[in-house]
Amino acid sequence: MLSFGAFRGVALLVAVSALSACAGSRALGGDAGTQVVVGNELPPPSRVDIVGEDRPYLVGPFDKLEIDVFGVEELSKKEVQTDASGRISFPLAGVVEAAGRTPAEIQDILRDRLRVAHIRDPQVTVNLKETVSQVVTVDGQVREPGLYPVVGRMTLMRAVATAKGATEYAKLDYVVVFRTVQGQKYAALYNLKAIRQGAYADPEVYANDVVVVGESYARRLFRDFISIIPLVTTPLVVALQN
Structure with a gap:
């Protein structure tokens, strides 16, 4: 039978191993249509850029x-x-x-x-x-899951931001968008972290889409270990934050 000290060592090893898949860095950019520039060199948007993303709103039932x-x-x-x-x-x-x-x-x-x-x-x-007809459902590991109106152009990042952002347990490389087109149901998997880094374009979402942000079981497991093992070291906390 393992002593508490031995159990603590095994538990921390499991937690670190589970988190290792989340470690590492990704180069900024990658999408052929995205140009990466240095810090403050982003050009200002034109008037067309600001108003050109509006999409005509179509009235629906109970609006x-x-x-x-x-x-x-x-x-x-x-x-x-x-x-x-x-x-x-x-x-x-x-x-x-x-x-x-x-x-x-x-x-x-x-x-x-x-x-x-x-x-x-x-x-x-x-x-x-x-509006109650033109809404997108944002669920999973977001701070405020719910139904949100789609007025104008909505993208995946904007949808998650509308739900007050992802939680600490969110698995940003596992974000699923469900959509029905002419009776056919589709599901698409996106990496929100990669989108934030410009690896590929922020996809557009539409009314009746369902966005589900996945859960990082490794992060939740690590937090559970922290709650039962008070003598956790700082480097492990830093690894979680990175």
Whole structure:
């Protein structure tokens, strides 16, 4: 039977061995489309770069819209919600198929219908108030798992950051994105650490995607050993942080 001292030595050896796979460094860059520059030499973005990543938002079921018809008090600041089929009902305009359309497209439909209803030159504004249909699920080893709205362009790094980042137990080289395309289910494995280092491009994620950040059992095992062995040495803690 092992003494406590012998058990402690074996336990630390197992912990260090389990962590050895996480050690090592990776060169920055590698993706053919990514240019690595020195520290403060990144060029500033242009106006096109800043606004060019926006993706038109498509309204879906149970989304909330705020519709305003300028100068018509009874049609101003009205909050409407799409039903399960993605339709809305608006006074004088009737039922509008909103699902799959952008707020700007809904705006045009309402303006045309109100003009037919004898409202002279209606100035209609449609804004997205709240979205529940266009969301991405972020789960696994992130600080705040949940459903997050996809408004504009969303990437894998942004999705994880939206969930307040990865936890200390996250396995950054094992991040899975699940997606369904025309009934076919897909799963893709990504290395978030490599993406952060520019080894390859940050992939885009879309509404209805599920992002799962894997768990590093070696890190959790090491933390468990720390909790039961108070005399752990500093170098092992440094190895965990690296």
